[in-house]
Amino acid sequence: MLTAGIVPVVVLEDHALAADLGRALLAGGIPVAEVTFRTDAAARSIEEMSQVDGMLVGAGTVVSPEQVDAAVDAGARFIVSPGLLPSVVRRAQERGVAIVPGAVTPSEIMTALSLGLDTVKFFPANVYGGPSALGALGAPFRQVKFIPTGGVSLDNLPDYLGLPNVAAVGGTWMVKPEFLANRDFDQVTELSRAAVAAAAAARKDQQ
Numbered sequence: 665m666l667t668a669g670i671v672p673v674v675v676l677e678d679h680a681l682a683a684d685l686g687r688a689l690l691a692g693g694i695p696v697a698e699v700t701f702r703t704d705a706a707a708r709s710i711e712e713m714s715q716v717d718g719m720l721v722g723a724g725t726v727v728s729p730e731q732v733d734a735a736v737d738a739g740a741r742f743i744v745s746p747g748l749l750p751s752v753v754r755r756a757q758e759r760g761v762a763i764v765p766g767a768v769t770p771s772e773i774m775t776a777l778s779l780g781l782d783t784v785k786f787f788p789a790n791v792y793g794g795p796s797a798l799g800a801l802g803a804p805f806r807q808v809k810f811i812p813t814g815g816v817s818l819d820n821l822p823d824y825l826g827l828p829n830v831a832a833v834g835g836t837w838m839v840k841p842e843f844l845a846n847r848d849f850d851q852v853t854e855l856s857r858a859a860v861a862a863a864a865a866a867r868k869d870q871q
């Protein structure tokens with residue numbers, strides 16, 4: 665999930681687009697997608713995108729233990745939540761899938777650690793202080809890795825991925841609603857390629 669350094673956050677209204685979208689991301693060098701449970705098409709989209717060889721498909725916007733079950737039953741290999749609910753974390757652990765809950769305050773981060781986690785989503789990253797907040801949180805929480813999401817773009821991606829405690833960034837910018845509406849999968853591939861190149865450069869600078 666963390667290899668490419670980028671986790672596309674996908675909102676699909678129509679499951680029939682899921683496999684093509686998975687292939688477009690993969691062609692752009694991103695072998696992972698977080699399909700959000702914001703739409704009724706989510707479970708079926710996870711099922712269909714999971715058929716694309718080489719794609720690791722997870723579920724996003726998971727806010728209840730029941731949604732964890734629905735996501736895992738559909739084939740989700742990881743679960744992402746905008747916030748931290750112990751009942752959601754525990755259900756994912758019981759079902760044997762990775763879980764990345766949202767945690768932005770020291771108390772939430774400590775709760776995540778107490779549940780056995782060391783990687784959390786930092787959402788909405790731009791509103792909760794961006795890269796400087798992550799730098800400050802790195803002092804007391806050296807063992808914690810963050811996946812900032814929310815307001816991340818090609819322009820500010822290097823500011824995040826250059827930080828040693830950022831495992832990957834998430835975002836919707838390479839899968840805009842209009843690309844899906846127009847079935848413009850070439851755009852998805854092109855923006856994915858640009859994101860992968862920027863991520864690789866930022867990580868090199870970090871070393």
Ligand SMILES: O=C(O)C(=O)C[C@H](O)[C@H](O)COP(=O)(O)O
Binds near residue numbers: 673700725815
């Ligand atoms: O759905 C979730 O579980 C979320 O946490 C929210 C998404 O990660 C952000 O909405 C992505 O934000 P943008 O890249 O700024 O569009």
